[in-house]
Amino acid sequence: MIPRPRPERFRLRRTMMFMNAQKPGLIKDAYIYGCDSIMLDLEDAVAENQKDSARFSLYHAMKTIDYGDTEVIVRINGLDTPHWQEDIRVCVACGADGIRIAKCESADDVRTVDSAVLHAEREFGVEEGRTLLMAALESPKGILNAYEICMASDRMFGVAISGGDLRKSLQTKFQTDGIDLVASRGLVVLAARAAGIQCFDTVYTDLDNDEGFMAELKQNKAMGFDGKSLINPKQIRPVHEIFAPTEKEIKQAEKIIKAYKEQSAAGIGVFTVDGKMIDIAFIPGAQRTLELAKACGLYDGGLV
Amino acid sequence: MTIDKTAVAGTLESSDSMVTVEPSDAGIQLELTSSVMNQYGRQIKAVVLDTLKRLDVTNARVSVIDQGALDCTIKARVECAVFRSCSKSETNIPWGGMIK
Amino acid sequence: MINAVGRDIPDYLLTGGKEVYKGNCYLDGKMICKACRKTVRHEKPQETKVVASLSEALRLCGAKSGMTFSFHHHLRNGDYVSNMVMKAAIDDLGLRDLTIAATSLGDAHDPIAEYIEKGQVIGIQTSGIRGRVGEVVSAGKLKTPAILRSHGGRPRAIEAGEVHIDIAFIAAPTSDCQGNCRGIGGKSNCGSMGYAMMDAEYADKVVVVTDCLVDFPNYPASVKAIDVDAVVVVDSIGDPKKIASEAAKISKNPRDLMMAEDVARIIACTPYFKDGFSFQTGVGGPSLAANLFLEKIMDERSIKMGWAIGGICGPMVEMLKKGKVGKVIDVQDFDLDSVNSINQTPGHYEMSASQYANPANKGAFVNNLDFVVLAALEIDTSFNVNVITGSDGVLRGAPGGHPDAAAGSKCCIIVTPLTRGRMATVCKHVVTVTTPGDCVDVLVTDYGIAVNPARTDLVKCLDDANIKHVSIESLQQKAYSLVGTPDELKWKDKVVAVMEARDGTILDVVRQIQPVSI
Secondary structure (H helix, E strand, O other): OOOOOOOOOOOOOOEEEEEEOOOHHHHOOHHHHOOOEEEEEOOOOOOHHHHHHHHHHHHHHHHHOOOOOOEEEEEEOOOOOOOHHHHHHHHHHHOOOEEEEOOOOOHHHHHHHHHHHHHHHHHOOOOOOOOEEEEEEOOHHHHHOHHHHHHOOOOEEEEEEOHHHHHHHHOOOOOOOOHHHHHHHHHHHHHHHHHOOEEEEOOOOOOOOHHHHHHHHHHHHHHOOOEEEEOOHHHHHHHHHHOOOOHHHHHHHHHHHHHHHHHHHOOOOOEEEOOEEEOHHHHHHHHHHHHHHHHOOOOOOOOO | OOOOOOEEEOOOOOOOEEEEEEOOOOOEEEEEEEOOHHHHHHHHHHHHHHHHHHOOOOOEEEEEEEOOOOHHHHHHHHHHHHHHHOOOOOOOOOEOOOEO | OEOOOOOEOOHHHOOOOOOEOOOOOOOOOOOOOOOOOOOOOOOOOOOOOEEOOHHHHHHHOOOOOOOEEEEOOOOHHHEOHHHHHHHHHHHHOOOOOEEEEEOOOOHHHHHHHHHHHOOOEEEEEEOOEOHHHHHHHHOOOOOOOEEEOOOOHHHHHHHOOOOOOOEEEEEEOEEOOOOOEEOOOOOOOOOOOOOOHHHHHHOOEEEEEEOOEOOOOOOOOOEOHHHOOEEEEOOOOEOHHHHOEOOOOOOOOHHHHHHHHHHHHHHHHOOOOOOOEEEEEOOOHHHHHHHHHHHHHHHHHOOOEEEEEEEEOHHHHHHHHOOOEEEEEEEEEOEHHHHHHOOOOOOEEEOOHHHHHOOOOOOOHHHHOOEEEEOOOEEEOOOOEEOOEOOOOOEOEOOOOHHHHHHHOOEEEEEOOOEEOOEEOEEOOOOOOOEOHHHOOEEEEOOEEEEOOOOHHHHHHHHHOOOOOOOHHHHHHHHHHHHOOOOOOOEEEEEEEEEEOOOOOEEEEEEEEOOOOO
């Protein structure tokens, strides 16, 4: 049995890569590519008559394979299927770090899952509250209810947009400038930030279009997303590069934190760095920048 | 557990094992072929028999066609086939109990 | 007797001056004699050497039972000639007790397995051995132990007279009526004919087999008319699609690319990586992909590759055309791009197997090689490499130029995934040693990099460049923890194949596998 570290609600989640829980050849070492989270899929990637088999595979994979620091989230089947309850039981029993609620539309959906998760934690002797939750928003209703969904449970660590189904419901198609999902994306970022949790953009499916992928990534970062869902390991590096702080941002963050430490020791709460006014409100952002930089291997100083 | 009907789990893909269980009244009969027979045949046999024992299966005809699956996959396929054979594979699985 | 890589070589194989492997460069500096060659005087003018059929050519050359025939493998898996010749010799002429000395055998040569089982072929000498031939030899059906040699060891053995070729059969994409052969200009082109050259010079008799007869003189010739006895024209010498594949594409597999990038970074951190450096790469996924990343670093540092050797394929030709490598010296072409480039693109030249890798001449190309990137079926904690036996003990691979390039190069990098299916690539002891660990410097896997401890200089280079590396033992332990510790293979006593080191000493033996029953 591989003991897994306790799941953290707030951690680096730049890259969340989807993996089919049913394919033994794929899941045995997906973590070597260095993504922050792996999403083992019991939903769309698994045929309807193989849902039972995928659960057995998932259970044993989680109990045998050492995923190291990579987080393992499981996407369970929708609440409109006969599978979700058993999915939740196996997720909790096998020690998955979190559960992704597909097609989440309301706070009630989250509460339903939360309650089943708690029940399972009690049934399997797992520390109550250990299993985290995230919601995948795939419909207009889901997007509009984003804030209440985010606030519906202490287990919620983030929300993701699932673009494929969403675009169909919106009656539009993929656009290179992102205008098709701009309102949805905006709402999700707002909701996540108001609730104080993370937000992730949808998958980019055209694996051969490197330029298009980079353009979407830059827009994702500019809009404030924490990370992105991926379908192929080759997408990991570009995301880590785009979401990494620039050298300029890192130097600025270092200056701010150093200056703050010096100034606050001298009892001064507001000061200037490079001609800009800085106070304590800037510190969390600067710290986040340096932590992210550290995780990306771009900073090895002692300030964080 | 008793095997009520023939059931299959797994595929013939590389790194997978296809496990078929059939009812029997003559103890456990195992037929095993593997692409890594020389190196892991003995170990695969042990894992299969061990899993059947853990599931309290005493009578079954089991056939395993292995394409280099790891132990965790073999266990999962045997368990799934056994539970399918008594139509119990969809709900209330004893995770952490019989399934270890 | 135990040799320098810890393998036990049966004493009965150490006759006639045969020694066990004693280490790299053991025979360096030794003065040796070359075998005495024979030829036939064709003083009388001859209109043509073309004869009506292979059977007639065999009769003309005095083919008899007990003889050794040789073939080259430039037609790779598309070869028809070896099978056609053996069929004519055995079925038409009723010859038996024959030995085949091929430069390599592969899946195209399955029919030969039948001749082995029937006892008509009693000896095999080759680099590669795969498919049904590999299976029957592993099952002990060949009367005498097969002899396995590298591409450099074979010309050495021919020159030393250890292999005496009675009749060499040279498949030629084009030939004239006197036997001047070229690897291009026909309908089954193979490009370089480097492996055929030694055979043409040392065999008692030489038969050229072509499907495209051209005007005399077919110049510049890879095999020359002065060495040829007869020419046979057939409908087809091989399947063009399997001789030269479509341009070898660089892998897009993220795992391969991850490892390839590590390889390039390692190359770039050594002192040998400077303007004019030399390079050889294999054609496997990560090996070839390393070219891509290397090119980027070369551009960044304004460094050009001086020359590249080996089996050549499209991506290397591309680099030549872009002016990023000065010269490409070619012993074998793998794809259409390289076939069409050899001797056409300025800087793309042909070389013989001897010039490429023979350790018993005054300096083959591998001696000046800076870097070589190779694959492996298995590599053990002493860095010994196995490229010939699968983990089930069955022969299905080829040393090729692997041991030669590893021995000669300044930095030999092996790149391979840690596990393949349920097979641990990094293991405690390889099934068969084909390249000794004293020639292997760095291992790159998808789980980490290991440097041969004997290369303290390379360890320092990687440390200075902040490239993380671990012990090879830890990689082996990781491999076993992923797939489970494999049971030891069980062997019978019978030796089915002898693995010769490139210098002719005995590196390892392959015994008959004892199938497991559970």
